Amino acid sequence: MGFGWRRRRSTAGNNGGKKVESGIGDRRELELEELAIPNHFLCPISLELMTDPVTLSSGITYDRESIERWLEAGNFTCPVTNKVLSSFDQIPNHALRGMIQDWGTENCRHGVKRIPTPRVPVAPFEVSEVLSGIEGASQRVDCAECSELVGKIEKWGGESERNRRCIVANGAASMLARAFDTFAATSNYRQIGGNLLEEVLSALSWMFPLDIEAHHYLASRSSLNCLVWFLKNGDIEAKKHAILTLKELSSDEKQTGALADTEGLHETLVEFIKHPSNPTITKASLSVTLNLISSCRRGDEERLVFVEMCLVSNLLEILIDSSDKSVCEKALGVLQGLIGCEQGREKAYANLLTVPILVKKVLRVSATATDFAVSSLWRLCKDESSRDHQGRALVDALQVGAFQKLLLVLQLGCADETKEKATELLKLMNPSRAGLECIESADFKNLKRSF
Incomplete structure (x- = not known):
């Protein structure tokens, strides 16, 4: 079976204005050669070279990303055998992956890119364990331990979209929001918890939309005051994460009253709109403002406040x-x-x-x-x-x-x-x-x- 990797067999240089070609054959400047891939290296679903082969209970091997999409779409059968799967476990096929990597190394001269060893996806029990640790560290107001655990969540989330889905599915958003509220309520969070709170906001930014419980914790008075503090005193990244969190909260009309009562929010929003320094911050500030003035509960009051500014x-x-x-x-x-x-x-x-x-x-x-x-x-x-x-x-x-x-x-x-x-x-x-x-x-x- 042919595969779309190609290589150049000749290079061109200048010799008195004429091109010099190297190699053998017809010596064309751009000679392309197709490379055949062994069939058992191809994923039965995508028909592309597998980079992370996993075997199902049916005994058939697929590329992890392809079979996960199949299962997440609500399918309960093996795509090849069409039999109902007795288990959804995906067992890494290390032997086949090693063969694919060896084949890639042998054919690197044909333009095959190095096939790295895939990272092991995070498991639900690992996420639950870390979240339990965050809960305990929050109760003890242990900033250092909580920061280390939030760093793990960030690291896992940065490795793959699959990890992010697993993290969100196991309730990370509400736990991180609770931790944010806990540390924001401490009187000296600016000194001991500023970096931690930034890390929490950074992690939450890829978990939108947030669930009701997360909204509840982030809409507390201490959390909202902390978010406004970041808008005024944080660096660009901190401001971006804070304003995006406020945008997420303002989309829930139940929270617009709490936002409207937050000291300094209106002035900060107007300042960001009046002096746009970052497109993301400007757009989010306009969105928050629009949601506030569109609120059925406080819309009239909010319009008057912004008009007077x-x-x-x-x-x-x-x-x-x-x-x-x-x-x-x-x-x-x-x-x-x-x-x-x-x-x-x-x-x-x-x-x-x-x-x-x-x-x-x-x-x-x-x-x-x-x-x-x-x-x-x-x-x-x-x-x-x-x-x-x-x-x-x-x-x-x-x-x-x-x-x-x-x-x-x-x-x-x-x-x-x-x-x-x-x-x-x-x-x-x-x-x-x-x-x-x-x-x-x-x-x-x-x-x-x-x-």
């Missing part, structure tokens, strides 16, 4: 400067939320760039961004509480080509809610089109028809 003008600056699709979507989402309150609309009206920026983003970023931009325009142009501002917003929208863009939104297709708002905006603008409407053709050059 001049977040509206900061968002408009981001929309002018940023070309990142995700950042623009989130910034438009937050802006739409803030415009939902009267104070937010006042701030938006006060900035002459608000309407032009919103119109500019329609059909220029993504469907989600268009939905947010149209919704924001609708809120500004339908504001019954301020007739003067409402009329000015309609005029500004017409003068920057909003009418034609909204027609295109309807023609190209959009969400039902956006369609209703776009239609209503068109009705409001239509009587004033004469003498006011302006079309910016550059915005329509690259649009694709929906038919």
Whole structure:
């Protein structure tokens, strides 16, 4: 059976402007040669060379990664024999692996890469043992021992995706969150536990989404205060892990109240948005803000808090400067939320760039961004509480080509809610089109028809 490894048999150099070839045969500069792999070295599932052969109870050998995917998909049979497996144990086939490695070494001149000895996957009982150790070390507030054990979890997780799944499946997230809460509650954690807490956050970052129990521990007052402390005082990595943890918590509406009551959180979020230094931190800060102002329980209060911190003008600056699709979507989402309150609309009206920026983003970023931009325009142009501002917003929208863009939104297709708002905006603008409407053709050059 042929396999896709190939080698070069000749090299080229320069000799008076002419290429010099080495080797025998036809001496072509790039002579490629296929290499046949023994059939018993191939995984019956992937038909590729096995790097970690394991044998099932059926006696058939597979590559570990392939058979694990098969079993995790809910299959209970051997793929070759189609018989129900009496056990799901995967026994390493050391003899076959050694033969494959020897074969690879012998054929290295053909371009076969060295086949390393695979790491033994972590077993559930090993994970449980380490987690029990973390629990005990947390109860004793033994920072050194807990740090060593968390390091093991990190090491295992870094070795393979399979290890990560095993670690998460055995309840690591809730245990690490409990340890974080315990050490965060100590009055001197900044001195004795700062590094440990960073390690815990780093490990948790690849366990998202977290379970309910983990949310409970991370949403405690001590944990949230510690997370904000990292946002203010940690290095870039610590800040990233802390803000991503807050993003995870804010996605659960039950926790938004606790987040909203955390001292210093709002100021820190606005600071990250106002002075973007890292894309991950900026996006996560916008996501946390969006989740807070979208909360059914505290949304109105949160909007007012962020409006008073001049977040509206900061968002408009981001929309002018940023070309990142995700950042623009989130910034438009937050802006739409803030415009939902009267104070937010006042701030938006006060900035002459608000309407032009919103119109500019329609059909220029993504469907989600268009939905947010149209919704924001609708809120500004339908504001019954301020007739003067409402009329000015309609005029500004017409003068920057909003009418034609909204027609295109309807023609190209959009969400039902956006369609209703776009239609209503068109009705409001239509009587004033004469003498006011302006079309910016550059915005329509690259649009694709929906038919």
